[in-house]
Amino acid sequence: MEPIIASKRLYSLDALRGFDMFWIMGAEEIFHGLAKITESPFFLAISNQLTHPDWHGFHFYDLIFPLFLFLAGVATPYSIGGQLEKGKSRNQLLWRVIKRGMILVLLGVIYNNGLALKPISEIRFGSVLGRIGLAYMFANIIYLYTKQRGQIIWFCGLLLGYWLLLLFNSAPGFPKGDLTMEGNFVSYLDRLIMPGKLYLGIHDPEGLVSTVPAIGTGLLGIYAGNLLKNSPLTMQRKALQLFVMGLIFLAVAQLWNTVFPINKNLWTSSFVLHVGGWSLLLLALFYYIVDILGYKKWAFFFVVIGMNSILIYMSGQFIRWRYTTEAIFQWLFQLVGDPISVLVYALCYVLVKWVFLYFLYRKNVFLRV
Numbered sequence: 001m002e003p004i005i006a007s008k009r010l011y012s013l014d015a016l017r018g019f020d021m022f023w024i025m026g027a028e029e030i031f032h033g034l035a036k037i038t039e040s041p042f043f044l045a046i047s048n049q050l051t052h053p054d055w056h057g058f059h060f061y062d063l064i065f066p067l068f069l070f071l072a073g074v075a076t077p078y079s080i081g082g083q084l085e086k087g088k089s090r091n092q093l094l095w096r097v098i099k100r101g102m103i104l105v106l107l108g109v110i111y112n113n114g115l116a117l118k119p120i121s122e123i124r125f126g127s128v129l130g131r132i133g134l135a136y137m138f139a140n141i142i143y144l145y146t147k148q149r150g151q152i153i154w155f156c157g158l159l160l161g162y163w164l165l166l167l168f169n170s171a172p173g174f175p176k177g178d179l180t181m182e183g184n185f186v187s188y189l190d191r192l193i194m195p196g197k198l199y200l201g202i203h204d205p206e207g208l209v210s211t212v213p214a215i216g217t218g219l220l221g222i223y224a225g226n227l228l229k230n231s232p233l234t235m236q237r238k239a240l241q242l243f244v245m246g247l248i249f250l251a252v253a254q255l256w257n258t259v260f261p262i263n264k265n266l267w268t269s270s271f272v273l274h275v276g277g278w279s280l281l282l283l284a285l286f287y288y289i290v291d292i293l294g295y296k297k298w299a300f301f302f303v304v305i306g307m308n309s310i311l312i313y314m315s316g317q318f319i320r321w322r323y324t325t326e327a328i329f330q331w332l333f334q335l336v337g338d339p340i341s342v343l344v345y346a347l348c349y350v351l352v353k354w355v356f357l358y359f360l361y362r363k364n365v366f367l368r369v
Contacts, residue, residue, distance in 0.1 A: 010228065012290035013074055015299035016282060018306030020067045023050070025305065025312055026321075026350045028061065033343035055181060056261040058274060065128055065264075066217050066275040067282065068309070072136050073221020074283065076143055077229045090144045097140040103369050104133025107310070108206075111317055123196040126206035129313070134211050139218030148226060155219045159269035162213045163260050166268075179261065186210050186266055203265065210267040220276045224283055235292045242284035249277030304354065304361045311367035312357060325349045 028050040034040075035047035049060040080093055108127025142154050166185055167177050174183030181187060181203045190198060190207035198204035228238055253262065253274035262270045289295050305312060315321070326333075329348040333341040360366065 010074075010078070010287070010291060011296055011299065011303065012283070012286040013071060014306040015290055015296075015302045016286040016306070017068065017071050017309055018299075018302030018304065019282075019286075020064055020071065021305050021309045021312060022302060022350075023061070023064050025353050026346060029346035029349065030343065033346045037339050037343055052264065055265060056179075056263050058262045058264070058271070062264040062271075063275050063278050065131075066214070066267075066272075067279050069132050069135055069214060069217045070221040070224075070276065070279040071283075072132065073139055073218040073223075074225035074228070076140055076218075076222045077225040080140055080143065081226070081229065084144075093144060094141065097137055097144070100369055101133040101137025104136070105130040107314060107369070108133065111314060114317060120196055124199060124204070125194060125196045126190075126199060126204040126208065128206055129310075131206045131211050131214055135214040135218045138215045139222060142215075142219060143222050148223070151219055151222060155216050155223075158213055158216045158219075159272055163269045166260075166266070179263070179266070181265070184266060205265045210265075213267045213269055213272050216269075216272045217276060217279075220272075221279070224280060228287065235287075239284045239288040239292060242280050242287070246277045246280030246284060249273045249280060251277075253277060301354070304357050308357050308360055308366050310369055311360070312353060314367075315353075315356075321349065321353060325352050328352065 031043060031046045031050055035043040051059055052061055053059055080097065083093055083096075084090070105127075108129030108131075109123065109125060111129060112124045112127050142151055146154065166179065169185035170176050170178040171183045171185060171188035174180070178184055181200070186209045187203040187207065189209045190204055191202060194204065194208050198207065224242060227233075227241065231238055233241065250273075253270050253276075256270035256273060260268055260270050262268060262274050264271055286299075290299050325345065325348050329345070332348065333345055336344050
């Protein structure tokens with residue numbers, strides 16, 4: 001960890017990243033608790049959206065992972081682009097991008113397996129951080145060596161190429177274009193080429209081949225970041241353009257879904273467009289409220305999380321958050337009793353993590369990769 005160097009950055013970007021991480025640092029359990037206590041159709045519906053569908057389909061919980069990757073792309077024109085403007089060479093920045101990508105892959109392996117030594121056959125190499133690292137790395141390499149038109153061509157080529165790969169191939173013994181977990185070609189390739197074990201034995205949702213369309217998610221973020229940073233449009237027009245793009249992406253995704261289902265497990269091309277549409281809408285909303293209208297105080301809670309997102313994600317492997325929460329608030333859980341204690345526990349669990357992050361924020365200490 002090191003002190004962060006002050007720089008010009010989008011407050012809305014940190015706020016949206018924090019909003020994204022908020023849901024996987026325990027906030028989903030708040031709504032699961034509300035659903036359990038009230039049995040209200042409203043909270044039951046929200047609780048259901050905070051789970052993953054078994055295979056095809058989309059719940060809003062599926063947005064958390066790709067939104068984080070999208071936001072990493074949004075930051076690229078500010079970070080890598082800013083370094084280019086200061087005179088750094090593309091080759092210098094290339095090694096920086098590769099190093100960051102590989103560090104995230106390594107952190108992903110540690111997150112999955114801990115620090116214990118294991119046989120390779122027992123190690124799961126596919127991971128959320130690994131996919132972010134690889135997709136970020138390749139999207140940034142494309143950014144470094146192509147202009148925006150080239151980036152758009154790459155984006156379209158990756159999504160169409162991935163669709164054709166799955167459409168005209170399958171695992172042995174299955175019909176061409178099969179998209180079941182057992183029969184799809186991507187999971188079959190992962191079984192052939194990935195070392196170690198897959199998360200579900202025959203399939204890994206963070207497999208190697210399905211990382212290819214995830215590069216498109218990063219490129220879409222780069223496009224949005226370039227619009228915000230370099231476009232001569234007014235801030236209001238930028239927000240409107242992001243919003244309109246988001247609606248178009250959602251519409252096209254639904255059309256594509258009829259022949260190529262939205263599926264997070266395979267990171268299908270229609271999934272890229274669907275989560276890309278929601279990501280664009282959320283970015284437009286946060287940018288408009290926070291950076292254009294200037295309403296920042298409400299977003300501070302999320303900024304504290306967003307500034308240390310990798311740290312709070314990794315922390316569960318090294319900090320016993322449940323033990324800490326129970327040690328501090330056990331008296332409160334006993335006081336309120338069941339079933340309310342389920343909800344109170346979830347709130348306290350998030351609070352303990354947030355206070356930890358706030359302490360680091362006040363000390364100006366952040367985990368940088």
